[in-house]
Amino acid sequence: MAFGRSERRRRSAAVEPVTLKILVAGGFGVGKTTLVGAVSEIKPLRTEERLTEAGRPVDDLDGVETKTTTTVAMDFGRITVNDHLVLYLFGTPGQDRFWFLWDELALGALGAVVLADTRRLADSFAAIDYFERRGLPFTVAVNCFDGADRYPPESVREALDLDPQVPVMLCDARHKDSARDVLISVVEHAMQAGDCRREPALP
Ligand SMILES: Nc1nc2c(ncn2[C@@H]2O[C@H](COP(=O)(O)OP(=O)(O)OP(=O)(O)O)[C@@H](O)[C@H]2O)c(=O)[nH]1
Ligand SMILES: [Mg+2]
Incomplete structure (x- = not known):
């Protein structure tokens, strides 16, 4: 027997992941x-577009000398975390000259990863400021490049002057499991932040 609209909605909600x-x-x-x-x-x-001679004065390749291309608009990917949760990933361009794209990219986002390299920590300040200003929950993930000194997360938190609730973790962006852990941290942190926002205001 055909079922009604509300039943169909209920059934599809039961199987459709968030x-x-x-x-x-x-x-x-x-x-x-x-x-x-x-x-x-x-x-x-x-x-990706090739890095050119024209960009050499502003594109700081210290630590990533083998880099030949740069993101000029966005990266897009998808990961199914489990039957109930699918994440759509939007990678931002890293260079200041593409800042004008960020507001579009950030629309509707639940949260963010701020990747950091301890050799160039100051490069992550702008992204952290951006998400703090907009109240968008984020996790800081230190991408542990080969040959870079290792620092404990607490030292990174201090150097970045982060609020105590912001998760800081070490990762290897090349490895699926490590990248997945970072994304799960963002979701958990954003969910907790959402719960706090729903708490009744103190009198
Ligand atoms: N050793 C090491 N190299 C990495 C790691 N992650 C990225 N790389 C290399 O570092 C370079 C930069 O990587 P990308 O992923 O293009 O960096 P991006 O942040 O997207 O760069 P933009 O979009 O230009 O800002 C590339 O040459 C990568 O192969 C890492 O975890 N370890
Ligand atoms: Mg890129």
Whole structure:
């Protein structure tokens, strides 16, 4: 027997996973495109263009000398966390000249990853300021490049002057499981932040 609209809605809600949008942000060359590519179960959409001589004065390649391309619009990928949760990943461009794209990319996002490289920590300040100003929950993930000194998360928190509730973790953006852990941290943190916002205001 055919079932009614409300029953159909109920049934589809039972099987349809929740989809959430997560931003992957951070400074130039910190590994955003790498992370989206490592974790995405679909072929990631990329908008890479070759780095040119013209960009040499502003594109700081210290630590990522092998880098030949840069993201000029966005990365896009998808990961199914479990039967109930699918994340859509939007990687931001790392260079200041593409800041004008951020507001569009951030629309409707649940939360963000700010990737950081301890050799160039200041490059992540702008992304952190951006998410703090907008009240968008974020996790800071230190991408542990080969040869870079290792620092405990608490030292990174202090250096970045982060609020105590902001998760800080170490990761390897090239590895799927590591990237997945970072994304789960963002979701959990954003859910907790959402719960706090729903708490009744103190008298
Ligand atoms: N050793 C090491 N290299 C990495 C890691 N992540 C990225 N790389 C390399 O570092 C370079 C930068 O990676 P991308 O993923 O393009 O960085 P991005 O943040 O997307 O860069 P922009 O979009 O230009 O800002 C590439 O050459 C990567 O192969 C990492 O975890 N370890
Ligand atoms: Mg990129």
